[in-house]
Amino acid sequence: MNDSTLREVIEDLNSAAVGREMLALASELFPICRSITGQGVRKTLALLQEVIPVEVHEVASGTEVFDWTVPNEWNIRGAYIRDPSGRKIVDFSSSNLHVVSYSSPVQGVFSLEELRPHLHSIPEHPDWIPYRTSYYQETWGFCLSHRQLSELKEGDYEVSIDASLEAGYLTYGELVLPGETPAEVLLSCHICHPSLCNDNLSGLVVSAFLARALGKISRKFTYRFIFIPGTIGSITWLAKNEETVHRIHAGLVLANLGDAGDFTYKRSRQNNSSIDTAVVQALVDSGLEYEIEDFVPFGYDERQYCSPGFNLPVGSLTRTPYGRYPQYHTSADDLDFIRSDALGGSLSLYLDVLAILEQDRTYLNLNPKCEPQLGRRGLYGSLGGRSDGRERELATLWVLNYSDGHHSLLRIAERSGLKFSAIAAAAQRLLGADLLEEVS
Secondary structure, eight states, rough: OOOOHHHHHHHOOOOHHHHHHHHHHHHHHHHOOOOOOSSSHHHHHHTTTTTSSEEEEEEEETHHHHHEOOEEEEEEEEEEEEEEESEEEEEETTTTTGGGOOOOOEEEEEHHHHHHEEEEOOOOOOTOOOOOOOSSSOOOOEEEOOOHHTOOOEEEEEEEEEEEEEOEEEEEEEEEESSSOOOOOEEEEOOSSSSOOOIIIHHHHHHHHHHHTTBOOOSSSEEEEEEOOTTTTHHHHHHHHHTTTTGEEEEEEEOOOOOSSSSEEEEEEESSSSSHHHHHHHHHHHHHOOOEEOOOSSSSSSHHSSSSOOOOEEEEESOOTTTTSTTTBBBTTSSSTSSHHHHHHHHHHHHHHHHHHHOOOOOEEOOOOOOOGGGTTHHHHHHHHOTHHHHHHHHHHHHHHHHHEEEEEEHHHHHHHHOOOHHHHHHHHHHHOOOEEOOO
């Protein structure tokens, strides 16, 4: 770790080059069959450890976590369907989406009529394979293109799912980067999907490279990265960390960060927490197109962090949200769907958000009765004659006026409509002139 700031990291960032690195990591992770438990998660975390020092945790099957129970561990070695002529028409080795995740082991011969209830397709996209799961109801099934399904003939089909579903562990990864304060920023992504790129790998690789960048600098906040299976993973993590989650100052859930869509921010349940304000400020400052949505108790793991018993300040920053692009949960969410420039841009925006959190301070104006004379302190002269002079002057006056010990720089930027960077720079100038002092 060195004394560089996050702003310096952002200035030095080559987002195009880093985007290509992230896409390369996603390509390496793409073939692995992941689920909410099993060897696929362990393999994923092992590859991740080549980028950042993730610590692996395991929680035994049968462990009670609030109203849930950690399920048995599922692992699959192979699966296929042979048609009446003996030809293998569906093969797990060609796509791990072909098997419904958590399918029970099966070996037998079925008529087409018996087999049909176990076959899943997408009629509106006849060449895509859907992604389906059955985590908490013991059954089995196959996913295939609708074109394949439509061509099946009457007869007997040999079916094999070589899988195990037995007591084991739920596995997740965690990396904590200590800061000057114990207050934490939580960055959470899910790692439970098989070969799906935008809805899984994009959040994972952006998280990893975000952690790599933060690991190189001095930090105000402590950063906690968790790489967890969706829903049951966040529930398990919260159950294991219930006594310390009060340290979480801000948090984000990372997903759907590799497509070409505009950014969408889903607010935390608190609606106007510091993370909500910081993300909106970063989006405004970026000049990009974006959408802001209020919290709803549906979606990714933010609904667990924001459950009423915790009500943590955790939002979700994505590009196109889940379920709003046709490729979602299908084989079309592949390496051709995500883009290196989108990954790089997502990383840049996340760094901007965290830089705002890192720089945010609350100050007290030490000369609050009328405006202090800026000229004799060398501040007025530094404003005059510059093309950006008006913004600098406005920022200085806003900071002086609202530095009452209650308004942070982030809140001042929000209220003034000025860029956070202008407000933060004004505060530094005023600190240098002994006109402000920081409020703890």
